Amino acid sequence: MQVRIKIFAILAVFSVTLFNFSCTRKGSMTAIIVTGQNSHNWQRSSIALRSILEKSGMFTVGITVSPEAGEDMSGFIIDFSPYDLVVLNYTGDDWPAETQSNFVDYVQNGGGVVVYHNANNSFSDWKEYNEIIGVGGWNGRDENAGPYIYISGNEVIRDNAPGRGGSHGSQHEFLIETYKPSHPILEGLPERWMHAQDELYSELRGPAKNMEILAYAYSEERLGGSGRDEPLLMTITYGKGRVFHTALGHFGGGSLFSPAIECAGFVTTFQRGAEWAATGKVTQEVPAVFPTETESLQWPFFEDIYSDITPIISAMQQYETGKSNDCFNIFMKLIRENIDNQQIIDEYHSLIRQLLKSRKTSVECKKILLKDFSWIADDSYRDIYEELKQYPELSGEAQYAIDRTGE
Amino acid sequence: MQTNRREFLRKAGAVSAGLGLFPFIVKASVLGGERHISPSDQINMILIGCGSMGRGNLNSFLNFNDIRVVALCDVDDNQLATAKKMVDEKYGNYDCRVYKDFREILEKEKADIAVLALPDHWHALISCAAADKKIDIYGEKPVARSLAESRAVVNAVNRNNIIWQTGSQQRSDARFHQAAELARNGRIGKIDYVEVGLPGGGHYIGNPPQRPVPDGVDWDMWLGPAPEVPFRGVLHWDWRWIMDYSGGQMTDWAGHHIDIAHWGLGFDRTGPVTVEGTGRSNNDGIYNVPVEYDFACIYSNGLKIRVANSSRLEHGMGTLWKGTNGWIHVTRGKISASDDNILNERIGKNEISLYKSDNHRQNFIDCVKSRKETIAPAETGHRSISVAHLGEIAMITRQKLYWDPQKEKFADNNIYATRLLKKPYRQPWVFPE
Numbered sequence: 056m057q058v059r060i061k062i063f064a065i066l067a068v069f070s071v072t073l074f075n076f077s078c079t080r081k082g083s084m085t086a087i088i089v090t091g092q093n094s095h096n097w098q099r100s101s102i103a104l105r106s107i108l109e110k111s112g113m114f115t116v117g118i119t120v121s122p123e124a125g126e127d128m129s130g131f132i133i134d135f136s137p138y139d140l141v142v143l144n145y146t147g148d149d150w151p152a153e154t155q156s157n158f159v160d161y162v163q164n165g166g167g168v169v170v171y172h173n174a175n176n177s178f179s180d181w182k183e184y185n186e187i188i189g190v191g192g193w194n195g196r197d198e199n200a201g202p203y204i205y206i207s208g209n210e211v212i213r214d215n216a217p218g219r220g221g222s223h224g225s226q227h228e229f230l231i232e233t234y235k236p237s238h239p240i241l242e243g244l245p246e247r248w249m250h251a252q253d254e255l256y257s258e259l260r261g262p263a264k265n266m267e268i269l270a271y272a273y274s275e276e277r278l279g280g281s282g283r284d285e286p287l288l289m290t291i292t293y294g295k296g297r298v299f300h301t302a303l304g305h306f307g308g309g310s311l312f313s314p315a316i317e318c319a320g321f322v323t324t325f326q327r328g329a330e331w332a333a334t335g336k337v338t339q340e341v342p343a344v345f346p347t348e349t350e351s352l353q354w355p356f357f358e359d360i361y362s363d364i365t366p367i368i369s370a371m372q373q374y375e376t377g378k379s380n381d382c383f384n385i386f387m388k389l390i391r392e393n394i395d396n397q398q399i400i401d402e403y404h405s406l407i408r409q410l411l412k413s414r415k416t417s418v419e420c421k422k423i424l425l426k427d428f429s430w431i432a433d434d435s436y437r438d439i440y441e442e443l444k445q446y447p448e449l450s451g452e453a454q455y456a457i458d459r460t461g462e
Numbered sequence: 463m464q465t466n467r468r469e470f471l472r473k474a475g476a477v478s479a480g481l482g483l484f485p486f487i488v489k490a491s492v493l494g495g496e497r498h499i500s501p502s503d504q505i506n507m508i509l510i511g512c513g514s515m516g517r518g519n520l521n522s523f524l525n526f527n528d529i530r531v532v533a534l535c536d537v538d539d540n541q542l543a544t545a546k547k548m549v550d551e552k553y554g555n556y557d558c559r560v561y562k563d564f565r566e567i568l569e570k571e572k573a574d575i576a577v578l579a580l581p582d583h584w585h586a587l588i589s590c591a592a593a594d595k596k597i598d599i600y601g602e603k604p605v606a607r608s609l610a611e612s613r614a615v616v617n618a619v620n621r622n623n624i625i626w627q628t629g630s631q632q633r634s635d636a637r638f639h640q641a642a643e644l645a646r647n648g649r650i651g652k653i654d655y656v657e658v659g660l661p662g663g664g665h666y667i668g669n670p671p672q673r674p675v676p677d678g679v680d681w682d683m684w685l686g687p688a689p690e691v692p693f694r695g696v697l698h699w700d701w702r703w704i705m706d707y708s709g710g711q712m713t714d715w716a717g718h719h720i721d722i723a724h725w726g727l728g729f730d731r732t733g734p735v736t737v738e739g740t741g742r743s744n745n746d747g748i749y750n751v752p753v754e755y756d757f758a759c760i761y762s763n764g765l766k767i768r769v770a771n772s773s774r775l776e777h778g779m780g781t782l783w784k785g786t787n788g789w790i791h792v793t794r795g796k797i798s799a800s801d802d803n804i805l806n807e808r809i810g811k812n813e814i815s816l817y818k819s820d821n822h823r824q825n826f827i828d829c830v831k832s833r834k835e836t837i838a839p840a841e842t843g844h845r846s847i848s849v850a851h852l853g854e855i856a857m858i859t860r861q862k863l864y865w866d867p868q869k870e871k872f873a874d875n876n877i878y879a880t881r882l883l884k885k886p887y888r889q890p891w892v893f894p895e
Contacts, residue, residue, distance in 0.1 A: 225665045226744075228754070228773075252742075310746055349774060376692075377669045381746045391860035394878070426689055430858070430881045451690050451888060458886035 082113035084333055086140035089133065091121030092147025095173055096313075100306035101144055103316050103357075104171065104325070110356055111326040111339060114140065124148055135161035139333040143174035143188075149181075159183045162296035167332030169325070170300040175259065176221065187298055189291040190261035192221015201261040206234065206271050206284040213263065220260040224279025226252050226305065228351050229272045231287065231320060238269050238290070240299065240327045243341040251351040253315035254305040257281035265292045270324075288324055290331070297335060299328030310381045311370060314353070320346045322354040364389065372410055374420040383423055390431055404435060411439050422452045429456035436460065505529045505830060508573040508597075510564050510588055512536040512545035513698050515602055516579035519629075520545055522823050523577060524552045529827070533559040535567040538697070539678030562680055564588050573597050575830055579629075583688045583707045583885075586611030590894035593618035598625040598830045600823065603717030604847035605840060607708065610884035612844045612851070613870060614894045619840040627826035627836040628843030630721045632794070634822035638722050640805070641781070641792035643816045645726035649807050650800070651786030655766050656723050659779045659793075660715040662771030664703045664753040666744050670694045687891040694748060703749035706885075709854050710751025712741075716769070716850030717843060722781045722792065723767055724849075725816065730842040733867035734759035734767070734849060741857035757853040762867075769853055855882045 086108055090097040105116040121131050124147050133154050135141050141161065150158070162168055170188045178184040179194040190204050200220050202213040233246040250272070257274040258281050270288040274280030291298040303321050306313040315321060323345065327337045346352040370382035386403075393399040407424055410416045421443065429436075436456070444453035507529050509520050513536070523529050531549050536542040542560045549558040561567040568576075568591055576592045578585070578601045586606040592599055599619070605628060606612035619626045632638045645653060672692040675681040681693050688706045702708040724730055739757020743750050756770040772779040780793025788800035799805050809815060819825035819837040829836045848870075856863050859882070864873040872879050887893050 227662075307746060377671060379746050380669070384743070384746070391858075394860060430878055454889065455689060455886045459881050 082109070082111065082115055084114050084139035085137065086114040086116045086142060086329065086333070087133075087135070087138045088116060088118045088142040088144055089121075090118060090144040092124050092145060093173065094146065094308055096306045096308055096310055097144055099311060100171075100304070100313065100316060103306070103313070104142060104144060106356070107316075107322050107325055107354075108140075108142070108329055111330065113326075113330055113339070114333075116142075121145065121147065121150075133157060135166060136164075138166070140167045140169065140329055142169045142171060142329070143177075144171050146173050146177040146194075149178065155181065155184075159187075162187050162298070163294035165295035165297075167329070167334070168296065168298040169329050169332055170298060171325075172254075172256075172302060172304045172306070175256075175300065175302060186262050186264055187291065187293045187296070188261065189263050189266040189289055189298070189300055190220075190259040190286070192256060192259045193219075196220030196260060198260075201263060203258055203260045204263050204266070204268070204286055205281075206268065206286065211268055211286075218258070220258060221256065222258045222281065223254040223256055224274065226254055226315075227278055228252050229255055229275075230348065231270050231272050232284070233270050234286075235267060235269045238267070239337040240288070240290070240324060240331050241269055242337070244323065245345055245347070247348045248320050248346040249349055249351040250303065250320050250346065251314040251318035251353070253303055253318070253321075255280055255285065256287065256302040257283065257285045259286070259302065266290070288328070290328075297332045299332040301325060301328060307379070307381075310379055311367060312381060312385055314351075317353045317357045318346065319344060319352040319354040368406060368410070371420050371424075372413070372416045374417050374423070376419050380423070383427065387427070390428075394431075400431070404431075404433065407432075408436065408439060411436075411443065418448050421449055425449065425452035425456040429459045432456065432460050503528070503831075505574045505827065506532045506572060507575045507577060508533045508535065508567055508571050509545065509577045509579075510535040510567065510592075511578055511580040511584075511602075512538075512541040513579060515629075516541075516577070517545055517548065519577050519579055519600065519602075519823070520548060524549065526823075526827060529575075531558060532573065533561060533567055533571045535561040535564050537562055537680040537683045538676075540676070541698070563683065564591065568592060568595050568597070575600065575826075578602060581684075581701045581707045582607040582709075582713065583701075584686050586615055586894055587687060587891060589615045590618040593622045593624050593626075596622055596624060598826075600627045600629065600826050601840075601843075602629040603721075603843060604709075604713050604850070605717075605843040606847070607713075608882075608884045609848050609851040609855075609870070611894070612847055616840045616844045618894065625826070625829050625833065625836060626840040626843075627822065627829070628717065628721075628838040628840065628846075629822070630717050630838045630843060630846065631822035632718050632722055633725065633817070633837045634819040634825060635794075636820070637795075637797045638725075638792055639816060639818060641783075641790050641797050642722055642726035643809055643814070644799075644804060644807060645783040645785075645790055646728060646816060647809055647813045648785075649804050650783060650788040650790055653727065653765060653783050653785040655784040656727070656768070657775055657777065657782040657784070658716075658719045658723050658767060658769045659772035659775040659777060659782075660719055660769065661711040661779065662753050662755075662773060663711050664744070664749055664751055666747055667703075667749055668747040670696075670748070685888070687885075687887040687893075689888055696748070703751050705750050708751060709850060710753065711771070712752055712755055712769075712853065713847065713850045716853075717847050719779070719781045719793075720767070720769065720849045721838070721843070721846035723783070724842075724846055726781070726783055726790075727761075727765070728814075729761065730845060732761070733845055733870075734852065734865055735762050735867065735873075736760045736862060736864055737849075737852040737856045738862040739769075739853055739856050740860065741854075752854070752857060755853065755857060757856055759849055759852070767849070769849065851883075855879050858882055 088101050090101045101118050108114040108116045175188050175191040176193045179196050198217040202215045205212050231248050231250050236246050255274050267290045268286040271284045271286045274285045276282040287302045289300040304316045331337050367382045367385050440453050440456045443449045534545050575598045605615050675693045737759050741752030741755035754771050759767045777791045782791040790799045817837045825837050859878045866873045
């Protein structure tokens with residue numbers, strides 16, 4: 056894992072210097088995603104965010120990756136001034152003072168910023184950062200960070216009650232409700248739409264100066280929420296700079312995919328929010344497809360972004376108990392989607408058989424393939440099942456697969 | 463001294479077997495006709511599964527004067543002790559016996575009735591074993607974890623001629639009865655669409671680490687026919703979020719609101735002809751049951767039942783029948799209709815009068831004595847949960863399923879779906895054919 060991150064870091068930094076290597080439509084504006092430390096899967100989410108921005112046709116996007124947590128940060132100097140947009144996907148060690156002051160100057164002088172999800176967890180002690188993001192949570196935030204901000208009876212409440220900043224209940228789909236429908240970012244979009252499964256950030260607090268709430272959702276107590284209408288899409292102005300803050304888009308640390316980031320509502324507001332932060336206007340057309348009040352909707356382009364299944368197969372092969380089993384769920388989803396296409400299913404059979412045969416495949420992976428993937432098996436598995444039955448650590452699962460396919 | 467019913471049965475069986483007078487197959491039906499507990503007789507009850515549901519049932523049955531709780535069984539000493547304390551306090555003695563192995567309680571105790579409240583993956587094996595001992599059963603819903611197991615339970619109940627009550631107690635609730643009877647008697651015209659809202663739910667716990675099995679728990683026995691896995695802290699209640707043991711809220715509640723839907727349609731002995739739909743589980747972690755789902759069942763008369771997690775439906779939880787002249791909706795504590803007058807309608811003498819019970823457990827005991835059919839017999843419970851089992855299979859394969867409700871087979875011989883009708887059993891447990 057360590058090695059993979061390092062390789063990724065090299066590639067990502069490479070992409071900063073070689074902007075022209077971006078493979079999709081290139082926009083005339085430039086954006087930089089700042090990441091590298093984050094309890095969430097910043098590798099995958101950064102790829103997704105880059106694709107989302109590039110698909111808008113407005114941005115060419117680079118990704119800059121910090122040293123790992125605890126390592127020497129002194130070389131992590133960023134000059135933000137060349138960029139039209141800075142996307143924050145970073146929660147971790149303090150940036151060097153030079154990068155901090157570069158960032159404040161950049162925003163002060165009219166730069167555009169997008170604060171993405173748990174970037175609002177970062178830097179609880181950095182005053183200017185908190186004024187730029189408006190509200191934040193966790194990392195020791197309490198009443199000293201500023202009031203709780205939420206909506207009650209159509210009023211924005213600034214609640215100075217003591218208590219920790221930042222919480223969320225269990226992940227679920229929830230209804231996004233527009234508070235400022237006339238704002239350029241939201242203009243023309245449905246005023247209520249179902250967001251895909253996500254963490255619903257609640258009890259955020261901060262200085263919230265010059266902050267406007269664009270949309271919110273009700274954080275249900277029965278799901279571990281606050282029982283309040285919680286702001287989730289915000290804009291902030293800081294000096295001449297414009298900030299779009301989306302608290303949506305959770306991408307779990309062990310996960311390969313995220314329904315939240317794939318949601319067409321997240322994507323559309325992210326693209327429009329980015330344009331607004333960079334230019335103060337939104338020229339993008341309202342998309343033809345959008346979630347309804349009752350049905351969330353995956354952004355269609357995500358199929359392209361994640362079409363390479365190599366990382367899924369590799370994650371399956373290395374699976375150990377306690378790691379994410381997301382890869383198996385995704386692979387099963389692919390099987391289901393192609394169940395009537397014999398050619399594709401045969402390719403999947405071949406992949407599963409290889410995984411079952413390979414000595415490099417973890418025992419835990421083989422157990423799951425024997426148990427949860429045997430309903431799809433055909434005769435070509437019989438010998439493998441019989442062979443695996445000889446291994447004491449797999450005999451129970453192999454027998455399960457034999458019984459399941461026996462009749 | 464009174465002769466215990468079970469003892470009588472055993473003696474009768476031994477006699478007929480010893481003399482070799484009758485073909486074996488005759489036994490059940492002959493005995494079925496003669497079996498009788500006179501109203502004054504004491505009914506000996508055993509409880510298998512002493513968790514929260516089991517203890518809830520126990521608490522009620524302890525208040526029946528004609529019932530004597532003679533023994534309890536659970537794989538967890540802690541639950542067993544809690545339940546035994548309830549019995550001992552009620553009876554003022556320590557007579558109630560305890561067992562950790564259901565085979566032993568069934569073998570040693572002279573039980574007339576068994577009350578079963580177990581994780582779903584254990585339902586079929588223990589129900590069939592108790593039925594084969596000629597013990598009448600009050601079994602919690604769903605009848606079983608898989609469709610094939612559920613059919614096996616019905617067969618065991620039938621071949622042993624025992625009384626079975628499914629724990630779908632909404633049938634003994636006046637509101638549900640009224641709603642189903644109005645629907646059944648055409649008070650909203652011809653019904654062509656039904657919506658059933660069940661809870662979504664199921665929370666996220668990720669992949670908790672392996673940990674020691676708590677003292678007093680027989681983990682291997684808890685797993686039983688389910689695949690062997692290390693203990694990760696999931697034991698009581700929360701087994702319902704893992705597919706090896708349960709289908710989540712969907713299969714938990716199908717036995718209630720789909721059951722009521724069927725009742726109001728007269729579908730207690732049939733099932734859908736096509737099923738298709740989708741479900742979504744948590745992306746990650748050991749809790750893998752569908753937390754959101756939406757599937758449609760078409761019946762042979764063209765009627766459609768949509769089953770979904772309640773937040774997707776306008777009326778939320780419960781059962782909604784829509785007919786040519788209006789709709790009726792019923793859920794716990796509330797009945798409503800497109801027009802209030804519908805709810806004031808009386809059912810006439812010449813109309814269909816649905817089985818009436820005001821107390822689900824009392825109805826079971828009455829039937830144990832009278833040998834009449836209960837309000838929620840095995841076949842009915844099986845047909846109710848079959849809908850959710852088929853929905854689950856449709857979600858796993860993501861195919862449209864073509865079902866033959868008479869033969870209980872897939873009409874197009876879908877091999878994937880057929881495999882999913884039952885779950886392979888871990889040795890040494892054997893599927894109760």
